[in-house]
Amino acid sequence: TQSTWEHYKVQNNWFQWVQLAFGVWNALNDPLFGYLQDYSKWSCCKQRRYAMLFGGPLWAISFMVFWFSFSTNEGQAGYEYIAGIHLFISLFFWDTLFSYVLLAHCTLITEIDPNFSSRINAKWAAIIAGLLACWVAPMANYVSDGLQDMLIFRFYCLIVAIVASCSICYTGLHALTLKERTNQHNVHGDTYLKDASNSGPQEDTSFLHFCRLTWHLLCNRNFETFVWMTFLQEFHAKFLGNFVVIMLPFIYPGLTNSQQSIFLFIGSISSSILFLLTSNVISNIGYYSIFRYSFLWKITGSIALYCFGSQSPILILAFILIDITVIHFTMSMNDIALSDVADCDADNHQRGKRISGMIFGTNALITKPAQSFSPMLVMYILKSSGYQPDRNAASPSLPTQQTSNDSISASCFQLIVFVPLITGLIQFILW
Numbered sequence: 001t002q003s004t005w006e007h008y009k010v011q012n013n014w015f016q017w018v019q020l021a022f023g024v025w026n027a028l029n030d031p032l033f034g035y036l037q038d039y040s041k042w043s044c045c046k047q048r049r050y051a052m053l054f055g056g057p058l059w060a061i062s063f064m065v066f067w068f069s070f071s072t073n074e075g076q077a078g079y080e081y082i083a084g085i086h087l088f089i090s091l092f093f094w095d096t097l098f099s100y101v102l103l104a105h106c107t108l109i110t111e112i113d114p115n116f117s118s119r120i121n122a123k124w125a126a127i128i129a130g131l132l133a134c135w136v137a138p139m140a141n142y143v144s145d146g147l148q149d150m151l152i153f154r155f156y157c158l159i160v161a162i163v164a165s166c167s168i169c170y171t172g173l174h175a176l177t178l179k180e181r182t183n184q185h186n187v188h189g190d191t192y193l194k195d196a197s198n199s200g201p202q203e204d205t206s207f208l209h210f211c212r213l214t215w216h217l218l219c220n221r222n223f224e225t226f227v228w229m230t231f232l233q234e235f236h237a238k239f240l241g242n243f244v245v246i247m248l249p250f251i252y253p254g255l256t257n258s259q260q261s262i263f264l265f266i267g268s269i270s271s272s273i274l275f276l277l278t279s280n281v282i283s284n285i286g287y288y289s290i291f292r293y294s295f296l297w298k299i300t301g302s303i304a305l306y307c308f309g310s311q312s313p314i315l316i317l318a319f320i321l322i323d324i325t326v327i328h329f330t331m332s333m334n335d336i337a338l339s340d341v342a343d344c345d346a347d348n349h350q351r352g353k354r355i356s357g358m359i360f361g362t363n364a365l366i367t368k369p370a371q372s373f374s375p376m377l378v379m380y381i382l383k384s385s386g387y388q389p390d391r392n393a394a395s396p397s398l399p400t401q402q403t404s405n406d407s408i409s410a411s412c413f414q415l416i417v418f419v420p421l422i423t424g425l426i427q428f429i430l431w
Contacts, residue, residue, distance in 0.1 A: 014084030022091055027368050029099045034361025035210045037104060038353075047180070048111060051104035053172025059097035060165035065090040067154045099364075101168065107356035110339035111177040117283050119336050124279050127272045127332065134269060136160060179353070213355060217362050220348075223341050227366045229291075229431040230334055232423040234370040237327050239419050242375050244320060246382075247412040250405070252313040267321055271328035287333040291431065294330045298323070298424025306417045316416060323420055338363060378415060385411035 040046050044054045070086045109122050140160075144153035217223050244267075248260050255263070275282075282290060301319060309315035342354040385407045 011080045011084065014080065014087065018084065018088045018091060021088070022095065023372065025092060026095055026099075027365055029096060030103065030361035030364035030368075031214065031358065032361070033100050033103050034355075034357035034359070035213070037107070037357035038355045039209075048104040048108045048177060049172045049175045049180075051172075052101055052108075052168050052175075055097055055101040055104065056168030056172060057165045059094075059101050059168070060161035062090070062094040062097045063161050063164075064154075064157060065093055067150070067157055103357055103360055103364075105171075106335050106338075106360045107342075108171075108175055108177070109335050110342050110354060110356040111179065112175065113178055114343060116286075116336075116340075119339055120279055120283050123332065123336060124276060127275050131269060131272050213358055214362060216349065217345070217359060220341075220345060222344055223359065223363075225431050226337060226341060227363050229427050230331075230363065231367045231370050232427050232430075233327065233331060233334075234367045235374045236419060236423045237331060238371050238374040239378055239415070240320070240324050240327065243378055243382075243415070244324070246387075247416070250409045250412045251316050251416075263317065263321070267324040270321070270325040271332060274325055274329050275332050282333070287336055290333065291330055291337075292428070294326050295424045295428040297326055298420040299428065302417045302421035302424070306421075310413060316413065320416060323416075327420075335360075378419075381415060382408065382411055387411075 037045050037048065037051055044050050070082050109119055112122060113119065140153060140156055143156050144150070245260070245264065248255055248263070301322065305315065305319045309319065338359055339356070342356045342359045345351070345359065346354045387408045
């Protein structure tokens with residue numbers, strides 16, 4: 001979104017209004033799509049793999065809409081409206097398909113196999129695929145000379161979109177859920193798939209039913225405590241993702257840009273490598289114990305850093321790196337935990353099928369506000385200490401006065417200590 005804003009000269013008022021409308025839609029579409037995929041009578045919705053098969057190519061197209069302007073003449077009358085409408089359409093088109101396809105992908109982990117070890121193996125394979133694709137964004141910046149050559153950048157994005165679309169379609173063709181495999185095994189003759197929903201009473205698909213299901217989920221203590229735990233998890237992760245790059249020059253002024261890039265790259269892949277190395281441990285002791293240990297680390301590690309690390313930039317960097325690794329390592333197990341919530345909900349309410357889509361969608365509805373609340377709160381704290389972001393560069397504009405510099409450094413250190421300490425303490429008590 002930021003790149004589109006800068007390249008197509010979208011006016012600030014348009015950008016703010018589009019972001020506001022997008023924030024509302026981004027929060028609401030997850031539970032709506034979850035209900036649609038759980039209770040729709042359309043095959044493209046009720047079967048997860050079909051949702052990916054049909055939605056994947058559309059998602060790839062929506063990705064390309066960003067990079068082809070509706071008008072190339074910036075001097076044209078009304079260009080600011082054209083650029084604003086382009087941002088609005090492309091952002092909403094992309095996010096709608098993203099939520100729809102991602103929701104189907106997440107619920108597949110729940111429904112492919114109820115066995116815990118099988119779900120760990122599925123997540124293991126997904127992380128391997130993510131590591132193989134981690135070079136895509138840096139390569140885009142490299143081949144396009146920092147987005148200066150938009151023709152090459154668009155061609156590169158087209159290749160990425162085609163590869164992604166083919167991968168999603170392959171999943172849509174071959175990722176059969178347990179129910180589909182059972183039905184396929186039981187059919188004879190020319191029938192390919194028996195739809196169990198055709199037998200028995202018709203399901204209620206009214207809006208009242210949607211509200212009733214949502215209320216049941218919000219009253220489910222297992223789901224409620226997990227959701228608020230993940231809200232704090234999302235708050236912590238967004239803090240690290242958005243502000244570590246800003247804080248590094250204040251914490252360790254001697255770091256070069258190359259060293260900062262290497263540090264951030266290690267942080268981006270460390271959690272995936274840790275999951276791959278410890279998947280057997282997770283299978284043996286369960287994700288709940290891993291979560292509890294991570295909360296204890298956040299509490300004890302923060303206290304230790306506060307007591308012994310305030311004057312040691314190396315210790316602060318080591319803590320940040322471990323913190324990034326631990327938070328994303330535990331977040332990689334959220335899908336598995338929500339799968340268990342879906343299993344328990346189906347058993348407790350004697351449902352004929354899991355409402356995995358509703359569970360994943362409602363979880364997103366509650367946790368997504370943390371993605372906005374975290375940057376707002378942290379930026380307020382930094383600005384009150386004297387920090388002024390440079391709008392013309394990605395790095396902060398360092399104050400000329402040493403007192404201001406020291407004040408910002410102190411605020412950065414306190415945030416690095418107290419964000420994991422407070423979130424970890426609440427999470428440990430809550431879940």
